[in-house]
Structure formats: C-alpha cells, structure tokens
Amino acid sequence: MSAVTSPVEGVDLAAVARWMDGAGIGSGPIADIVAISGGTQNVMVRFTRDGAGYVLRRGPLRLRPASNKVITRETRALRAMAGTDVPHPRLIAACEDPGVLGDAVFYLMEPIDGFCAGQGLPELHANGAGVRHQMGLELARAAATLAAVDHVAVGLADYGRPDSFLERQVPRWRSELASFDALDGYPGPAIGDVDGVAGWLDEYRPVTWTPGILHGDLHASNVMFSRAGPEVVAVVDWEMSTIGDPLLDLGWLLATWDLGDASRDFGGCLMEAGDIATHQELIAAYAETAKGGRADRDLSRIDWYIVLACFKAGIILEGTHARACAGLAPVETGDRLHHAAVRLFERAQHIINA
Structure with a gap:
C-alpha cells in the first residue's frame, strides 16, 4: 500500500495498516483521517479503510508507567460490554504489542454516530x-x-x-x-x-x-x-x-x-x-x-x-x-x-x- 501520513502525533498509520493487514482487518489505503479532540490525555484518531470506519485509541504522547495497562484494561471492559444493554463503542480489535506504535498499545473500535455535549449541541x-x-x-x-x-x-x-x-x-x-x-x-x-x-x-x-x-x-x-x-x-x-x-x-x-x-x-x-x-x-x-x-x-x-x-x-x-x-x-x-x-x-x- 502507499505511504500514509498521519495528522496525529503518536499514531503511525502506516504501521497501523501493516498491523491490520496481519490481523485481517480490511485492506487497501487508510483514508478520511481525522483527529478526535476531547479530554486531556489519551490520543484518538478516526479513519476509514476498505469502506469501514474505525477509531483508534492509545495512551498519551508522554506515556506514564501505567498508560499501556490502562488501555489494556479499557479493551477488556469494552469486550465485556458486548451483549449487555450498556450503550458502548463496539470493540473491533486490540494491539497489545507496544512496538507497533513506538511503545504504546492501542485498540480499534467502531465510530459512534453521536456527539459529545461538552463540545457543542446540534x-x-x-x-x-x-x-x-x-x-x-x-x-x-x-x-x-x-x-x-x-x-x-x-x-x-x-x-x-x-x-x-x-x-x-x-x-x-x-x-x-x-x-x-x-x-x-x-x-x-x-x-x-x-x-x-x-x-x-x-x-x-x-x-x-x-x-x-x-x-x-x-x-x-x-x-x-x-x-x-x-x-x-x-x-x-x-x-x-x-x-x-x-x-x-x-x-x-x-x-x-x-x-x-x-x-x-x-x-x-x-x-x-x-x-x-x-x-x-x-x-x-x-x-x-x-x-x-x-x-x-x-x-x-x-x-x-x-x-x-x-x-x-x-x-x-x-x-x-x-x-x-x-x-x-x-x-x-x-x-x-x-x-x-x-x-x-x-x-x-x-x-x-x-
């Protein structure tokens, strides 16, 4: 695939695409890349690949000692919510190899068609x-x-x-x-x-x-x-x-x-x-x-x-x-x-x- 330039510091989307290839998640180029704002710590980016939407979430740029553990726990919590009545983003896949993003683990979840009340009201x-x-x-x-x-x-x-x-x-x-x-x-x-x-x-x-x-x-x-x-x-x-x-x-x-x-x-x-x-x-x-x-x-x-x-x-x-x-x-x-x-x-x- 062609090189991918990410507008989000700390997220090498070319590396993410290679990892997705290995996990059998979509194919082809990553497109429609948008940084998601909100919060003060973790990094999130939304993108599409092969017609499907994804949101990637990783720890902060300056990883703290527990940052990767926190992301791994989030992954487990989202996985547990599947099948419950709790509204939540559906977990797609998790990467627990910190080498993919330069020491940061991450996960992919489905985008949510909704809005955050802290950022504005429709x-x-x-x-x-x-x-x-x-x-x-x-x-x-x-x-x-x-x-x-x-x-x-x-x-x-x-x-x-x-x-x-x-x-x-x-x-x-x-x-x-x-x-x-x-x-x-x-x-x-x-x-x-x-x-x-x-x-x-x-x-x-x-x-x-x-x-x-x-x-x-x-x-x-x-x-x-x-x-x-x-x-x-x-x-x-x-x-x-x-x-x-x-x-x-x-x-x-x-x-x-x-x-x-x-x-x-x-x-x-x-x-x-x-x-x-x-x-x-x-x-x-x-x-x-x-x-x-x-x-x-x-x-x-x-x-x-x-x-x-x-x-x-x-x-x-x-x-x-x-x-x-x-x-x-x-x-x-x-x-x-x-x-x-x-x-x-x-x-x-x-x-x-x-």
Missing part, C-alpha cells in the same frame, strides 16, 4: 429545552444500566478488588495528592479543606454495599448522545473502570452536574444551554431504572457518594495542575482543572455543611 438539542432536560435523565438511566450488569457473568470477576473498596478510597487519594509535592514548581494543594472532607467521609462511610462495575468517570462529556434525540448512544472513556461500588458513578454524575463556571470539562455546552434536569430528577431516573434489579440499591446515602466523588475527582484534576506547574502539561489546562477542583471541594463542603 440544532435539535440547542433549541429544545425538553430534549436537554431528558438528556440528563437518559445519562442517569445509563448509569443504572451499567450498575445492573453482573460483573462475574461478563468475565470481570478479577477486574478489581471490591473488598474494602470504600475503606480504601480516602487513603488512596490522599496519598495521590501527597505525591504531587514531588513535582518541581508545584506550590501545594490550595483546593479546599482536604482534611475536613476526608474526616467526614471516614466518619459517615456506608457499612454495606453491593459490588458491581464502576465506570469511574461518568459525566456528561464522557458519553455520546444521539443526534436525533436525548438518548445516550455510547458510554466512552473507560480508563478508570473497575469493580467497586457502582453508586459512586451516580455520585460522580451528580458531583460534576451543573458545576457553574467549572462545567467546561463536564458537558459545559449542555449546562450553559440550561433547562437541564435537577439532581433530584437524576436520582429518581436512576432509581426508576434500577428498581427490582441488581442496580436497585439504597439511595438514602447518595450525598456521601457525591462528596466522595468531589474528593476523588478534585484530587485527580489537581494532578494535572501539579504537572502543569512542573512543565509536564499545558498551563492553561492546569489552571482550568485547578479551578474545577476548587469548585468540587466547595460542592463537597456545601453538602457537608447542609
């Missing part, structure tokens, strides 16, 4: 208050649908460590926050009362819960919505998925929902347009979908899960700010995500005070 959604209101409810229902999946039955029994999952969260993320101090130029976390929020989480932690699949980063910018209506057509970005307490996904959705001037990375275009569902309506939609099934859990402690989501998400976002201070990430991105971390801790504190 005319139907921009002009339809009722459609926007329903989008949030559909997202809550998608969370309940995922929580209903039997992780053992789909082959994910060893995908995470559910034992003491909730007990591990606060020390795990406090340790992560402390690790940022090793980055040159980072002044330390000025994001809120970390100790106070951590203490509250430890004091009021639920004693009993039911393990299940946790997406880990479920918010309005990590799903694709239908162009023809409010439905969620795919839950994407499975890099933080594990086996844990699925109610944290609902807490995460509520923590990041309508976060004011920090909503940009959590479906900002949808939030800015207004007429969106309230927190109570999202909880009710989740409960209605979950009723009578594996996802039918006690929602009376949902505020605790929202606070935990604020705590965890805030620390994760502050990590990008810390890396930006050390010259390892764009300063603008670091500043923006630091602001979001502050807003998340403010939301946590508001719930605690209430």
Whole structure:
C-alpha cells in the first residue's frame, strides 16, 4: 500500500495498516483521517479503510508507567460490554504489542454516530429545552444500566478488588495528592479543606454495599448522545473502570452536574444551554431504572457518594495542575482543572455543611 501520513502525533498509520493487514482487518489505503479532540490525555484518531470506519485509541504522547495497562484494561471492559444493554463503542480489535506504535498499545473500535455535549449541541438539542432536560435523565438511566450488569457473568470477576473498596478510597487519594509535592514548581494543594472532607467521609462511610462495575468517570462529556434525540448512544472513556461500588458513578454524575463556571470539562455546552434536569430528577431516573434489579440499591446515602466523588475527582484534576506547574502539561489546562477542583471541594463542603 502507499505511504500514509498521519495528522496525529503518536499514531503511525502506516504501521497501523501493516498491523491490520496481519490481523485481517480490511485492506487497501487508510483514508478520511481525522483527529478526535476531547479530554486531556489519551490520543484518538478516526479513519476509514476498505469502506469501514474505525477509531483508534492509545495512551498519551508522554506515556506514564501505567498508560499501556490502562488501555489494556479499557479493551477488556469494552469486550465485556458486548451483549449487555450498556450503550458502548463496539470493540473491533486490540494491539497489545507496544512496538507497533513506538511503545504504546492501542485498540480499534467502531465510530459512534453521536456527539459529545461538552463540545457543542446540534440544532435539535440547542433549541429544545425538553430534549436537554431528558438528556440528563437518559445519562442517569445509563448509569443504572451499567450498575445492573453482573460483573462475574461478563468475565470481570478479577477486574478489581471490591473488598474494602470504600475503606480504601480516602487513603488512596490522599496519598495521590501527597505525591504531587514531588513535582518541581508545584506550590501545594490550595483546593479546599482536604482534611475536613476526608474526616467526614471516614466518619459517615456506608457499612454495606453491593459490588458491581464502576465506570469511574461518568459525566456528561464522557458519553455520546444521539443526534436525533436525548438518548445516550455510547458510554466512552473507560480508563478508570473497575469493580467497586457502582453508586459512586451516580455520585460522580451528580458531583460534576451543573458545576457553574467549572462545567467546561463536564458537558459545559449542555449546562450553559440550561433547562437541564435537577439532581433530584437524576436520582429518581436512576432509581426508576434500577428498581427490582441488581442496580436497585439504597439511595438514602447518595450525598456521601457525591462528596466522595468531589474528593476523588478534585484530587485527580489537581494532578494535572501539579504537572502543569512542573512543565509536564499545558498551563492553561492546569489552571482550568485547578479551578474545577476548587469548585468540587466547595460542592463537597456545601453538602457537608447542609
């Protein structure tokens, strides 16, 4: 085949084509190459070959020690979703040979005919208050649908460590926050009362819960919505998925929902347009979908899960700010995500005070 010039740094499409040849995936030249924006880390590119569409996903240009493991885990999660009712991109194939793309593993998935609410709204959604209101409810229902999946039955029994999952969260993320101090130029976390929020989480932690699949980063910018209506057509970005307490996904959705001037990375275009569902309506939609099934859990402690989501998400976002201070990430991105971390801790504190 002729040489392929990729417009996406870190993706040698000629090498990808050779790998596809060996795997028996299509033939002929790669065409219609488009870089997919969104997120702050992983690299994605869309292309066609032999009349079929593909999306390639790999880790960030600057691979971290766990980047390839994360991509491999995403591959496994998507493979497990096949045959379930969870909307997701269909996995086509995975390359676990890091030599193909210069030390980065990757996978191919089918393109999704949909849009990300964080990047803009089609005319139907921009002009339809009722459609926007329903989008949030559909997202809550998608969370309940995922929580209903039997992780053992789909082959994910060893995908995470559910034992003491909730007990591990606060020390795990406090340790992560402390690790940022090793980055040159980072002044330390000025994001809120970390100790106070951590203490509250430890004091009021639920004693009993039911393990299940946790997406880990479920918010309005990590799903694709239908162009023809409010439905969620795919839950994407499975890099933080594990086996844990699925109610944290609902807490995460509520923590990041309508976060004011920090909503940009959590479906900002949808939030800015207004007429969106309230927190109570999202909880009710989740409960209605979950009723009578594996996802039918006690929602009376949902505020605790929202606070935990604020705590965890805030620390994760502050990590990008810390890396930006050390010259390892764009300063603008670091500043923006630091602001979001502050807003998340403010939301946590508001719930605690209430």
